[in-house]
Amino acid sequence: MRKKCLVLLLLVFQLQLSQAQSFTKDDGGIKATVNGTEISIRLYTPSLVRIIKSPAGKTVIKESLSVIKQPEKTAFTSKQKGDNVSLATGKIKVDLNLKTATITFTTASNLALLPEKAAGTFTSFNDAGNATYTVEQTFSLEKEEAIYGLGQQQSGKLSQRNVKLNMIQGNTDDYVPFFVSTKGYGLFWDNYSPTAFEDKPEGTSFKSDVGDCIDYYFMYGGNIDGTIACMRDLTGQVPMFPLWTYGFWQSKERYKTQDELVGVVKKYRELGVPLDGIIQDWQYWGNNYLWNAMDFLNPEFPNPRKMIGDIHDQHAHLAISIWNSFGPHTLQYREMEPKKMLLNFETWPQSGLEKWPPDMNYPSGVKPYDPYNPEARAIYWKYLKKGLFSLGIDAWWMDSSEPDHLSFKPSDLDEKTYLGSFRKVRNAFPLMTVGGVAQNQRQTSSDKRVYILTRSAFAGQQRYGSNTWSGDVNSSWQSLRNQIPAGLNFTLTGIPYWNSDIGGFFAGAYNRSWNDGSGARNPLFQELYTRWAQFGAFTPMMRSHGTDVPREIYQFGKKGEPVYDAIEKAIHLRYLLLPYIYSTAWTVTNQQSSFMRALAMDFNDKNVQDINNEYMFGKSILVAPIVKAQYTPETIVKTDAESGWNKKDSKDPSKNNIVDFTQTRTTEVYLPGGTSWYDFWTNQQIQGGETGLQNTTLDMIPLYVKAGSILPIGPDVQYATEKKWDELTFRIYKGADGTFTLYEDENDNYNYEKGAFTTISFNWDNTRKTLTIGDRNGSFNGMLNERKFRFVIAKPGVGMGMSNGQAEKEITYSGKKVVIKF
Template identity: 70%
Template sequence: MKCIFSLLCLVMVSVMSSQAQIFQKTDWGAKAVINSTGVEVRFYSPSIVRIQKWPAGSDFNKQSLSVTKTPEKTKFSVAQQGDRLLLKSSKMLVTLNLKDGAVSFQDVRGNALLNEKAQGASFTPFNDAGTSTYSVGQEFTLDKDEAIYGLGQQQGGKMSQRNVTLHMVQGNTDDYVPFFVSTKGYGLFWDNYSPTIFEDKPETTLFKSDVGDGIDYYFMVGGSLDGSVACMRDLTGQAPMFPLWTFGFWQSKERYKSQNELVGVVKKYRELGVPLDGIIQDWQYWGNNYLWNAMEFLNTEFPEPKKMVDDIHNMNAHLIISIWSSFGPQTKQYREMQPKGMLLNFGTWPQSGMEAWPPNRDYPSGVQPYDPYNPEARDIYWRYLNKGLFSLGIDGWWMDSTEPDHLDFKPSDFDLKTYLGSFRKVRNAFPLMAVGGVSEHQRGVSSDKRVFILTRSAFAGQQRYGANTWSGDVNSSWQSLRNQIPAGLNFSLSGIPYWNTDIGGFFAGSYNRGWGDGSGAKNPLYQELYVRWLQFGTFTPMMRSHGTDVPREIYNFGKKGEPIFDAIEKSINLRYAMLPYIYSTAWSVTKDQSTMMRALAMDFQDNNVRNINDEYMFGKSILVAPVVHAQYTPETIVKTDENSGWNKGDKKDNKAVAVDFTQSKSAKAYLPAGTSWFDFWTNTKYNGGQEITLATTIDKMPLFVKAGSIIPFGPKVKFATEKKWDDLEIRVYEGANGEFSLYEDENDNYNYEKGIYSTINFKWDDKSKTLTIADRKGTFPGMLAERKFHVVKIAANGNKTEKEVVYKDKKVTVK
């Protein structure tokens, strides 16, 4: 009997031991080997978990280029139920199937969020330029009725990214970020930098990458679209504050050809009294293409660059200048980097040493991109940038071709060696490394001037580098304008909050033909498109006019008193009036991980808004419904790319069109359910949950304010910091309770990171019709000791009630 009992005990111990060996609990989660595949579940926080899979017997140790967060100590439980291993934090339940290795995710209430597909992981042996590795993929199952957003910026015009296939390789007008958020309240970041396919079909959703030693992704539970974006920023870095002047109006074109022309544009704006905060110098200030991106003013048309910068600063404007990710063979940078193997030998822009079009291949430019993955190469890049341009006082960087341009592509180009392996392995992270190199170096030498980078491409985590991404060299067409809205919204939902577009589109040459003076700015076809694009640009994180062929400065479109000039000026003035609102919203982006351009699904539980691709919220209060169809002129179809767009002579002339821009037109807009809305222009109140038709004019697009909103309006100025905010208009839109926090600091340094800033909280109680202005919190040098608030209450019937309030940093109640 004793022997039988001992035998039973031995069998039980053996079974328990074999079961226990199926997985190993770690300090951060658990590991297991299942069907020859290693699997690790690792909590980075209660809301974020990392899933890694790799072929058993191989090593998979990866230092992420995007992720900056290290795992925080997270309380979690581990329990086994048959073939299932359950890991539970305070925010989610992760289930690992110990039989097939599939992982599923639930919230703490047991609601299913996302499931890996059974046998959905794939590892295909791959020879990566002589290194044995894998192509890796993972399939997931999504609910048929959930919407997903993000995945970077594409020009397809879609809002929800369901039923799409994306070939993720960075391009001129497409920026890929392998991260999406779901209306079910979660986000998924596929942490891989090689060319990747994202494919969503009714039966499966797939990420598949060319190169990877293993599968590596992060799942995060945010509870909402906002919350999931906040998790992504927690994982990959927070967005810093931009200087106040970056939120003003910016003028640019391809390109100002002399120092006198550049300075003259700023002078003209000042003479006209039209607000302007910055001007941008595009390429070729360095001279010929063999000196491409020399980061010096070698062009004889710019003889006194320091004086040029000082002249612009003396007019209270700022200068941003074009720099590239490549160098011509006669530059100092090329000659220093080339012997060290720091250049990537593939076709890039420009293709010829001659400026004429088409490129003369008999005289190749020899321009090559540099290797930004190499820390020494990034050091060299900054050393020349600092000496040649930053030392002159230039205020920011226009980092062009950060994807970079990859022309005449050959598959063997991916075999090129970088500091971190093959170019294929790290391809899509090129913009992250290039932008990050400049940002980190500037932060290392100056805390008085905030980093501001305008860049053409982006990757996950780039928000931490003080960069605003623009949508590339898009066409000057109505369809292109329509595409920009969902492009910008999905980009913002990829965790990167700062985005803008070339106002008017980049390639506008077709509007010149048929006009005697060669100026498409006098062509009504282009005038209407430009005005509507500018109105949209007023409500983006950066308001920047730019493009080729058609000059974009306001005075090219006419003069004061004429409909087009006045419409342009009206939008620019509105932008400046909203600066207190915009700057405070920027603070909520930095402090609270908020988003400035907001898809309607972020704020409204209204299924009708999930796929709306032509409206959005700007901040939490303003609904923007741009006019994106021609109302006064016929729409012109323009199709170009980065090659054909430069060809000026192969299109038909436009016919002159007689247009009366003083006529009234109409447009439709959908107002989300769950709140009431006020027409910004007339104060007419509408109930949400309906589509309305309202009158528009060339100087006015549909614009609404959510009931319960509190919006500060600033003084009329010619540049952002011309006047202190000592007499703000505070508009209160009744119909719901509301709050707003007015943020102020020194406008352009990093002292805010040390707590040197102030906030004033406004709270509206709709029932008692009382506005409470709280005690001011915080201080900074130069802050106002006393100010006026001109409070304007907008009632449901459109009537206004106005009161003057003297505020001395102490609580005030206004009834």
Template identity: 70%
Template sequence: MRNAFLSKNPQYLLLLVLFSFSSLTAQDYQKTTLGVKTKFQALDVEIQFYSPTIVRILKSPKGIAFKKESLSVIKKPESIKFTTQQKGDLVSLQSKKLKVTIDVKSGKVSFNSLAGSALLSETASGASFTDFNDAGSKTYNVNQEFKLDQDEAIYGLGQQQRGQLSLRNAKINMVQGNVDDYVPFLVSTKGYGLFWDNYSPTIFEDKPESTSFQSEVGDCIDYYFILGDNIDGSIAGMRELTGQAPMFPLWTFGYWQSKERYKSQNELVGVVSKYRELGVPLDGIIQDWQYWGNNYLWNAMEFLNTEFPNPKKMVDDIHNMNAHMIISIWNSFGPQTKQFREMQPKGMLLNFGTWPQSGVESWPPNRDYPSGVQPYDPYNPEARNIYWKYLSKGLFSVGIDGWWIDSSEPDHLDFKPSDFDIKTYLGSFRKVRNAFPLMTVGGVSEHQRAESSDKRIFILTRSAFAGQQRYGANTWSGDVNSSWQSLRNQIPAGLNFSMSAIPYWNTDIGGFFAGSYKKGWGDGTKNPSFQELYVRWMQFGAFTPMMRSHGTDIPREIYNFGKKGDIIYDAIVKTIDLRYSLLPYIYSASWDITKNQSTMMRALVMDFDDKKVVDMNNEYLFGKSILVAPVVHAQYTPETIVKSNEETGWNKNEDTNSAKIQETTFAQVKSTKVYLPKGTSWYDFWTNEKINGGQEITKATTIDEIPLYIKSGSIIPFGPQVQYATEKKWDNLEIRVYPGADGEFTLYEDENDNYNYEKGAYSTITFKWNDKTQALMIGKRRGSFNGMLKNRKFNIVIVTDGKQFRENPTTNFNKTLSYDGKEKIVKL
């Protein structure tokens, strides 16, 4: 009967089919205040808008409840307007900036611009959960695959010593290590960022067919898509999500001297005194380990070594010479320390092999006398309280200016898989392993800020994780080799780290392990091979966020390399002086980081639409105006291949293959290749010669100079010659303008330390160059602070093409003008 009716009335058959189809699709998702929830196959999926440009994707096995509180993400979801629409199996969510689509049958999520351009997509069957027993807790191995465009470039994931910039076709085992710091955040040339919010050991792999993150432990798949439009915008979104970078004190941007290690109070103070005597600029000195005494007292955070009898006087002596001091602290404690004795009964120590392995100082470690040193559990808030209690009482109280948090991965020696089963406050060590540096650095930072705002937090640390930029920390690249290959590796390592949204990074100038250069050369400082490498590393270090010389085996203080008039000595002084002349530029770039989420070490791909710079690993911009092309190949001496690592490097055996080479004068002029990106013209910093971009050139070099180029349209302030950062006021700055394009620069000034800038105690002066009218506008000063210069002079220099100037010296423009905070215009 029913079939006969339908056959005679086909319109009712069509309505029945449509009703059946709609009943299958209309309720395939549930709208929430943040996005939507849906189910497919065996998984629950949730899409959450955190802002119009930031979206969180959560996936978990169907019906399995879990609780996830991110260690990295501090942003709370905004209440934003978005629309949802379903067409067949596709459910789309759209904010005012971004469109997100999920296939409710396959679970595939994709991200598109509002114009319809595809940005990123998961693969059709890319999410997987595999049952895993994590030290007795039922959980999962989790994996998510994405599909990238063939010509898309990606960067970030922290610091790797691969010597390459692009992450395409890379497979990276992301477990924190001495010289590798992993941050599971990447940026794309397509204008987005991707943050994989997981703390367990993770394998990142990019293949032609897919790009994936696979983590050992996860109750859920949890990642964030950030629409940035470009790399800068993606980094800004990551900092919006995980925290902004505060200002460092001005003195941290000066020159820092260190070595492994100063063995007495007199030696440490004597280094600063010698620099002042020589007139070589210096802002900081660093005390490395064992000021506490023997290894059983490891990291006692007290001066128990009798060679440091009066620490308060030591610090005062350094301060009285207008220098600052930071000191080595670790994340582990010896069994005779107060910290160990307080933490152990409370289960706050992690019992696995760490540095040092022996209680006596010898190599190899004497296992008959184990050190008993154990890392603490920084995931435990009470343990972090105890850590700061002793740090504040033993070191902060005597006036130490900052902290060198060593082994912040931490060192994990003689690794056994069962070590990952060790319980922390937040679960197994496996579950939270990669977030260790974030927690320990964060513990110190938060406690110091709570105790005092008089002194800005400054932490030098060896490892990092997502969000660490909010804690006032500068990460260094670990105990790297003293070799040319290692120097080459540092450039892409620092650039990828910077593109991981953490803007402050540095490296041991000269490389840490340098024993191979001592054979037949005493302490090694007179070995031309080391001298050349050290000078070139110094020149690179002058254009990183912290300029810090450090290493073992060979002393690094300048007076070990000769005296004034000696070519190596003079090259080092010239480089340090150049760094200090750029402090107004560097400090303003630091403000740009804090205020505008900028980046100081900039891969060229961030600023130039030029295919030749997509994977360029030997040049970069320092700030937004200075192109740095370090000399990274030996030009005067043989390029000795040195092989060691952070463990075997501690073996002090000298390299028997290092033959003594002939004395080298370093007087010859050499040359190197430099690529100048297209889209602008460039000025040779040393000669002012103007050169069109989009070409590779051959640049003459000497031992005391590396290729530096200034982008047309740049405005750069140069400070006075000083012995330390705050010695002289910036009352007579030279303002150089490099014509050829419009330009703008904002000069930032404040009280140089403390947190009053957060209350508005700072000033800015914006300079604008109009290339068409050949006029420089000096804007009205905005803001004020105690000690601000109300009246000053600017020496305006409009740079002329060096070739043109040589032919007609009268073309140069130089004018000194008085400035009282009101707008002024200077015409050529």
């Protein structure tokens, strides 16, 4: 009996020893092998952990394209209880089940966050001759949990529950495999191949075509802002953009001569309508065989240096179209082709001839380049610098950065890149090509901040000074409705700069359906364009662009006419808000904030979790764009972003009819609970938590300011830097305590990174009705040493709209603390 007991005790001891040795611990985390799967749990910060899973015995060496952060030395504890191993920091706890190989994430106080539903699967896959895997991981989300992000889609959905996405970059869909939860955590699936994301009652999964391992990051920020801060800590912070880029941009497809381009700027100056940016679209290089030559070879642009000088002399800036492919007659093509730096699949343009539709008897021979190759990126910049940057071009419009992939064949993904098959790295194409331009420009000069307008993006692209637009979307009301959730979900991936073509890109049906052939005078398009412009005024970039119908303000009429005046009012409002916008940009750079904010980011109100037609612009202004036609019938225009313009006529029931744009209309708005609000136009105070009807006119969309806000109003200017902010009016919206920090710097260089900037804090004590203006912090060349500040208390029944109202207090501020009692 005694001998049997000793044997039993020995077996128990051996079993315990076996369990104790089933995982290993080092300074960075723990590792274990479970059921043939090697699992690594690596801490990057107390709130951020990386999970790597791979088949046992397979060596995995992976350098992330998105992640630039190195793991911090992080204190943690680990313990084993039965089949469970726990790793805990002061913020999160990670539990690994040594029997099922599943992982569960909780807060340090054991609040459930996210469990894996299964261990993860590895299915053998032949990737262009390389033996690898298709990888999948499934998680379990709570039924009431909302998630956001995953990039930009044109579905009109905000919450990404119960969706299925085929994540491969396209013209109007940008995919970033990262989502945030209303529970305060985020998950980044670090894979660049085509990926299926699916959320259904049975589980939430990522499944990628190619992966040597399952590789994802879990982060807990406590709320959505905190989680986005974790994502930027992991993949890169956001630089400041030049002040002028927050002004109004005019563009179209395309200005055909340099005189036409310069003439647009001149016309805006004559009309007194503010303008800061003008964009030159494609074919300034000449024919399609010279596609993207990055040189002015078109005879209609005979003196580009003078053209750029003429634009600069009018205090405007020029962005120019560059692409990610090259025609066979270009110098870039001829240098890259022998070095196998071009990808062999069909891209835009298909034909060497410019007529539409493409004549495939004359194929263009245009090929995308391989941006994964550092030498190819250097060659790209060499010609860009020589042909355009040296002339004084201010910004880049990087079109087709996904890139265009026409007549898609699965075998195209077998194309070899510097980093393996195109399939393996497909979705990171925009990150690599935008990064190549940004990094090379920074190395060349720090006098001009990098500014890249791009059509596609991937995780980490926020670090490269880029602003992504939503692609060649339709000119329709449904398309306008789709832009709001598209922009919000894009922002919720941690990439804060986004915009869309004001008016939508494809507008030909409005042109052909109108009596004089001028879509800009078609009331259907006029109403849509006006509402889109008002929405655009509250995005990080206000940019007018499209085809078929010209978009310059003077095409829509003249001063004194409702449509013209409404468009002009939206542009002027944008400029009045520049001190608020630029200061918000600093919070994005310095405090990991966001411009466009889904209401769930700021309000603990379940009613707002899936509101897809309202958002906060910065922390103070709620924007409720008009996204349904109020004066004309809605005409849904169907186009194909891949194949081009809609050439069919559409029946226009308002053709030849006069539309009265002066009438007042109403729209429904929900204001989040937990705070009170002020109507921006009338100062009417409204308690949140209810849906109400709001009166609107053609020149006015619903705007609300949150109680406790301090809103700076800038001078009336024709371009962003025309006047210094030596006299600013601050509107104080009482009802709650509030703060605001005014940020200023040298406007267009990187000296702010060396500390050349100032901040002035404003603090409103609602109980004492006292405003405290703090000492000015910092300094920079050209800083105002003394200025006037005017203060207006927003009062119900006393409307201000775009006026400043009657100042209750006015002071001269010289950089020292001031306390003002109201």
